[in-house]
Amino acid sequence: GDSVTQMEGPVTLSEEAFLTINCTYTATGYPSLFWYVQYPGEGLQLLLKATKADDKGSNKGFEATYRKETTSFHLEKGSVQVSDSAVYFCALSGQAAGNKLTFGGGTRVLVKP
Amino acid sequence: NAGVTQTPKFQVLKTGQSMTLQCAQDMNHEYMSWYRQDPGMGLRLIHYSVGAGITDQGEVPNGYNVSRSTTEDFPLRLLSAAPSQTSVYFCASSSVGSGGAKNIQYFGAGTRLSVL
Numbered sequence: 001g002d003s004v005t006q007m008e009g010p011v012t013l014s015e016e017a018f019l020t021i022n023c024t025y026t027a028t029g030y031p032s033l034f035w036y037v038q039y040p041g042e043g044l045q046l047l048l049k050a051t052k053a054d055d056k057g058s059n060k061g062f063e064a065t066y067r068k069e070t071t072s073f074h075l076e077k078g079s080v081q082v083s084d085s086a087v088y089f090c091a092l093s094g095q096a097a098g099n100k101l102t103f104g105g106g107t108r109v110l111v112k113p
Numbered sequence: 114n115a116g117v118t119q120t121p122k123f124q125v126l127k128t129g130q131s132m133t134l135q136c137a138q139d140m141n142h143e144y145m146s147w148y149r150q151d152p153g154m155g156l157r158l159i160h161y162s163v164g165a166g167i168t169d170q171g172e173v174p175n176g177y178n179v180s181r182s183t184t185e186d187f188p189l190r191l192l193s194a195a196p197s198q199t200s201v202y203f204c205a206s207s208s209v210g211s212g213g214a215k216n217i218q219y220f221g222a223g224t225r226l227s228v229l
Contacts, residue, residue: 044156099209100146101158103148103156106153
């Protein structure tokens with residue numbers, strides 16, 4: 001079945017540091033890929049998405065590129081802020097899965113001033 | 114601009130008690146779902162619905178029931194709570210169909226449940 005693996009946290013960074021969160025997936029065909037973010041005490045919200053190979057999703061300074069050859073969708077941000085402290089989830093929706101999402105385990109990121 | 118509303122925010126139950134977690138959305142979304150969030154395991158799908166009167170099981174449905182009598186509401190029932198059901202529960206909704214809006218799920222703020 002479909003699965004998503006992402007690096008475990010927590011990841012602790014200083015403000016303005018570079019952030020990378022690795023995400024790899026297993027799925028048949030061509031899934032859609034997502035990054036969701038969960039701020040403290042809140043539900044998840046969509047950060048960015050990509051629906052086909054080589055697509056780059058971007059939002060709020062974050063980027064991720066859909067790499068079919070390496071089955072990866074790594075999240076990057078060039079200069080993090082304290083307000084980026086959150087839990088980040090990589091997720092996929094398989095071609096035949098309708099609206100169902102499969103999530104990775106989540107990566108907690110803490111940015112210190 | 115309510116979006117997806119979950120109640121209650123917190124709940125403590127004793128083993129064997131029953132309760133219903135409420136979820137309502139005001140975006141006229143056909144698809145609604147329930148997830149549970151446990152440390153290190155991400156979110157796991159409990160039940161989902163693609164429209165009023167239609168429900169189906171997700172990855173971890175045992176111990177939970179759902180119904181979908183209206184487009185707006187999708188309650189989750191715990192019939193006999195167990196300590197293994199201690200978790201944070203999220204309701205989500207999305208539209209159904211082709212195009213970029215499909216699969217963008219909107220989440221509620223969650224219900225934190227403890228079963229003693």
